[in-house]
Amino acid sequence: MLAAIRSAAVLGVDAYDVTVEVDAAKGLPQWTIVGLAAGAVKEAKERVAAALTNSGFTLPPRRYTINLAPADQPKTGTAFDLPIALGVLVATGQLDPSATSRLAALGELGLDGTLRAVRGVLPVALRLARSSPGDASPLSLIVPPANAWEARVASRLPTLSPPTLQALVRALRRGADAPPELWGEEHGGSAAAPVGAMPPGGDERLDLRDVVGQGGAKRALEIAAAGGHALLLVGPPGGGKTMLARRLPGILPPLSDDEALEVLAVQSVAGLLPPGGALSSERPFRAPHHTLSVAALIGGGSLPRPGEVSLAHHGVLFLDELQEIPRSVLDALRQPMEDGRVVISRAQQSLAFPAKFALVGAMNPCPCGQAGQAGRTCTCSPADIARHRARVSGPLADRLDMTVHVPAVAIAALGGGGEGEPSALVRARVVAARERQRERYRRLRRVTCNAHVPGRWLDAHTPIAPNARALLGMSAERLALSARGYHRVLKVARTIADLDQSEGIERAHVAESLFVRTPERVPAQVEVA
Known part of the structure; x- marks a missing residue:
């Protein structure tokens, strides 16, 4: 029987969809993981097998083939343990396929079936939220309890964080009738504090x-x-x-x-x-x-x-x-x-x-x-x-x-x-x-402060007093400033003007900017003992 469980992986700081396909066929007992799996991913077969057995599930002697699609992208980490385990349960008839049709899972499994934290849950949650913005029945995201808060910060998808594989399967079998403790509502913590909250200390x-x-x-x-x-x-x-x-x-x-x-x-x-x-x-x-x-x-x-x-x-x-x-x-x-x-x-x-x-x-x-x-x-x-x-x-x-x-x-x-x-x-x-x-800079993409604004844009859109521009030009020549240096002086002057609540750049702002960029140097001739 073939099973497919939705998951995701991280590439840089962005996530992409991964489908974990599990096929349990007759033949010599064997596990094969394909899809450019790294060493930690290939070791999942040992963790998953032990977790299933120690959680009270049966592991029939089959030839298990696990494909991580898309197969041309390298897969790393231990986050595929949980979707592989769910795929094995579906493929061996121990879990109804409809129970996993609207969920995405990721998490590392301990040998006793506990769910352990993994990296990159927040980018994954953002990716899954974008991929199903208007669905009538949104995906449910299954993550370890330690990762629940970052998943809830990133998206409004239903986030479930059962403490163990056994608790997750019991909840999936009971569906909407499952008590909250099986879904991990008490273990996942409350929603994260809004932006502006101070960290401890x-x-x-x-x-x-x-x-x-x-x-x-x-x-x-x-x-x-x-x-x-x-x-x-x-x-x-x-x-x-x-x-x-x-x-x-x-x-x-x-x-x-x-x-x-x-x-x-x-x-x-x-x-x-x-x-x-x-x-x-x-x-x-x-x-x-x-x-x-x-x-x-x-x-x-x-x-x-x-x-x-x-x-x-x-x-x-x-x-x-x-x-x-x-x-x-x-x-x-x-x-x-x-x-x-x-x-x-x-x-x-x-x-x-x-x-x-x-x-x-x-x-x-x-x-x-x-x-x-x-x-x-x-x-x-x-x-x-x-x-x-x-x-x-x-x-x-x-x-x-x-x-x-x-x-x-x-x-x-x-x-x-x-x-x-x-x-x-x-x-x-x-x-x-x-x-x-x-x-x-509200109309400029990804620019929020003076240090990041293009120099030519600032030069063209900022009111600069004539004597301030004259001082800047004369000083740039005398100090042999590069074009980059010229614009950086202008950006610092713009910041000084902002601190002074000035709409334009005045001569005093340029003078201070030049001073902090080119202060009096240590004398070349120093006293030698």
Whole structure:
């Protein structure tokens, strides 16, 4: 007898339909899984056989052929365990085919028949919801209890999360008369919290008020948060670069509904969603160690997974000790910073992951870290300093909107209490600026902030005062700015104008934008001990 169970698989951060076909024919007992199945998929026969037996079902000696259609797409992971088990039960006459005609299933099976969490449930739920938007009898999605909340966030499809295979089959046999506990309504958790809910401990974020001094760096953080701009903090050890960057999440604007779903989809594919989680409005903040590889940063592997740039989608990627990261790894950031996505190509397929992030880097001005510091002696030679600065290549530096010097703080100033504005006040200005940008770019596809708008569009559609344009043109020539650099200065000026609630760009906005892009450099001639 032939059975067909609907399921789905994930390719990148998108899902596609998969039909699990099971044929139980007479012959020598044997399991064959076809359809470009990877190792974890082929091992499903051992898990499914043990789960069926330990759940009290019979497993007749048959020749079982399982086809995962479309057969020309590679299949990975353990999510096909549950549909294969249901297909075997239908093919052997232990479950009526009509009971599975309007459901889609995915989940890993334990040897005792328990349903275990899998990756990528959210993209699958979105895909199934799109494929049957107007059906009178919509599909029911069967997922493990740990994945129920993300499935319910993604779509309005009936989502069922039985704890075991045995409970699922009992419910399918009883149909509408099955009690809720068999469907897993008590085990799947409640619907996820709406966007805007704070995660546990979310109100305990670090506050900018804790940072002593560093007014220029704080202003740069505010501009970066308001416009989604890239920022490099340069200063001696202990100056507060990391301390400042760690307080950036406290002033970032909340995610919109669409942005939150995109972030959740990347985390679902990466397997980073906790069981029983909730949809949060907090933007991602990723801070990997400086020993990371290109694959860890960009994504990849034999079975490509999203890297740090994708996990920071719609958020911030903080790279501390930037000078310690190999130049080849840093240069891999160039294309994602321009395109907002990463394309990973392999012999059989190419996968695209979203990567719209704001880069924040921190580095010392020289190997010893004291170059240009008043009252301190640098022990590095000019050649050492040149090699140190060359770690950040010219093309990558051209993509950095702002470079800010973070000087050492006087010891006498550390004894006083916190000064300056709290993060809550700064965040209020940032949120207001982002709302202005969202309204301005509402007709542009996938553009929500100044950092992502095309430079030529901004130049053509933004009121710029004549003296501001004259200053920008003159400075671009004197500083030998590239076309990219010119437009990035303009984007930062637009963000500064938004923070000032100005409709157009004035000369003061351009002047500040030029200053944070080309601050006073560390003197080339330093005192050598």
